[in-house]
Amino acid sequence: MKSKTPAVVLLSGGIDSTVLLHNLVKNLGFGPVHTLSFQYGQRHGRELECAEWQAKAVKASSHKVIELDFLGDLLKGHSALVSGGKKVPAFSELSEEDKAQPPTYVPNRNMILLSLAAACAEGLRIPDVYYGAQATDSYGYWDCTPAFLERLNHVFGLNRDEPIQIHAPFVRMPKSEMVRLGHELGVDFAHTWTCYRGGEKACGECPSCVERLKAFQDAGAEDPLPYQRKA
Amino acid sequence: MKSKTPAVVLLSGGIDSTVLLHNLVKNLGFGPVHTLSFQYGQRHGRELECAEWQAKAVKASSHKVIELDFLGDLLKGHSALVSGGKKVPAFSELSEEDKAQPPTYVPNRNMILLSLAAACAEGLRIPDVYYGAQATDSYGYWDCTPAFLERLNHVFGLNRDEPIQIHAPFVRMPKSEMVRLGHELGVDFAHTWTCYRGGEKACGECPSCVERLKAFQDAGAEDPLPYQRKA
Numbered sequence: 001m002k003s004k005t006p007a008v009v010l011l012s013g014g015i016d017s018t019v020l021l022h023n024l025v026k027n028l029g030f031g032p033v034h035t036l037s038f039q040y041g042q043r044h045g046r047e048l049e050c051a052e053w054q055a056k057a058v059k060a061s062s063h064k065v066i067e068l069d070f071l072g073d074l075l076k077g078h079s080a081l082v083s084g085g086k087k088v089p090a091f092s093e094l095s096e097e098d099k100a101q102p103p104t105y106v107p108n109r110n111m112i113l114l115s116l117a118a119a120c121a122e123g124l125r126i127p128d129v130y131y132g133a134q135a136t137d138s139y140g141y142w143d144c145t146p147a148f149l150e151r152l153n154h155v156f157g158l159n160r161d162e163p164i165q166i167h168a169p170f171v172r173m174p175k176s177e178m179v180r181l182g183h184e185l186g187v188d189f190a191h192t193w194t195c196y197r198g199g200e201k202a203c204g205e206c207p208s209c210v211e212r213l214k215a216f217q218d219a220g221a222e223d224p225l226p227y228q229r230k231a
Numbered sequence: 232m233k234s235k236t237p238a239v240v241l242l243s244g245g246i247d248s249t250v251l252l253h254n255l256v257k258n259l260g261f262g263p264v265h266t267l268s269f270q271y272g273q274r275h276g277r278e279l280e281c282a283e284w285q286a287k288a289v290k291a292s293s294h295k296v297i298e299l300d301f302l303g304d305l306l307k308g309h310s311a312l313v314s315g316g317k318k319v320p321a322f323s324e325l326s327e328e329d330k331a332q333p334p335t336y337v338p339n340r341n342m343i344l345l346s347l348a349a350a351c352a353e354g355l356r357i358p359d360v361y362y363g364a365q366a367t368d369s370y371g372y373w374d375c376t377p378a379f380l381e382r383l384n385h386v387f388g389l390n391r392d393e394p395i396q397i398h399a400p401f402v403r404m405p406k407s408e409m410v411r412l413g414h415e416l417g418v419d420f421a422h423t424w425t426c427y428r429g430g431e432k433a434c435g436e437c438p439s440c441v442e443r444l445k446a447f448q449d450a451g452a453e454d455p456l457p458y459q460r461k462a
Binding site for chain 2: 106107108109111112115116118119122123142143145147148151152154155158159160161162164
């Protein structure tokens with residue numbers, strides 16, 4: 001990768017996309033960098049504030065929030081991740097079937113977000129889109145796997161004029177490694193959000209909190225977020 | 232194809248998707264059928280009225296318009312198809328380069344629409360999505376080709392729980408054949424809209440009108456729409 005390569009970066013405000021963004025800008029010298037977030041009725045709207053904060057922290061050239069409220073309407077009753085949807089279970093309540101495809105799965109979310117990001121990138125004439133899919137996610141989400149990425153890029157390869165490439169450089173990296181890398185890069189993890197529930201503090205017991213806490217523990221680091229309880 | 236298979240159908244209100252819808256319901260006995268339209272800031276908002284009319288004509292179980300206004304904002308200056316974008320040229324003004332990738336191209340539009348349709352279908356637990364890509368379109372749009380469809384379905388194949396299949400049964404059929412088939416099926420073409428410009432009457436000279444008029448001529452049929460002029 002050359003320095004001063006422009007990029008479009010999907011930024012959710014969680015750990016993975018935040019570390020990815022800091023790594024692109026600080027370690028790899030990418031720029032200008034345009035960040036994109038999505039509002040799709042998720043319960044954890046707090047992550048959007050974190051995304052904005054992190055975009056400013058790396059002096060992104062632009063930060064855009066795309067409103068996809070209708071997606072929440074469409075998915076109510078199907079996904080626990082959107083307001084009005086099913087209850088977000090505690091990690092300890094997950095069945096084996098849930099672990100294969102968790103109730104927080106949003107149908108086809110990543111293709112929707114990446115297809116929109118690709119349209120933005122094409123509009124900006126920037127061929128490279130980065131997103132923070134990483135290894136721990138792929139246990140249950142078919143659309144966080146290396147195969148998903150490879151096949152999606154195969155579709156974009158048909159666009160002769162502006163063949164967009166989606167990159168997920170951390171797709172094989174465990175979350176604890178992301179935490180370690182983030183620490184090296186001086187990422188302020190107090191401005192990242194992971195909890196799937198919509199509370200004031202992170203709940204500490206939903207699958208996402210449990211995964212986050214374990215990643216910090218494995219990395220030998222302290223999570224600066226306040227929690228309601230730690231499972 | 233079996234009768235009484237449910238389907239999600241992308242319905243723009245143009246000729247292709249309208250004939251597709253009538254064919255699924257009347258010739259092939261599909262049902263229930265759920266139709267989806269998209270508002271993405273297109274100049275030719277009239278097509279959305281036609282879509283609604285045609286959904287009623289076949290007694291679709293549901294008809295939904297998904298608002299993607301932000302897409303228009305994103306694409307202003309890039310595509311001539313959205314309000315505030317570039318002027319829609321007359322067919323006679325198109326350069327050879329324009330014909331390869333016309334100025335009415337909307338970046339990555341079909342993947343965006345199909346990824347949303349797939350999410351809806353997954354929410355409804357309906358595995359089959361139909362859209363009206365057809366042969367005449369593929370001259371300039373990379374995302375109307377059989378290869379696009381094949382590669383996109385290859386992505387969906389990774390979803391073990393609900394592998395959505397996108398079908399474009401007319402992808403190799405010329406538009407004049409669509410007109411012929413529509414006539415056989417009793418489609419009221421006065422309630423279809425094709426013109427890319429936003430006028431009261433169809434302009435008769437934009438690439439889309441020219442293509443439509445030629446299709447009717449080749450089919451030996453009369454287009455019931457009023458035109459400002461016929462190129």
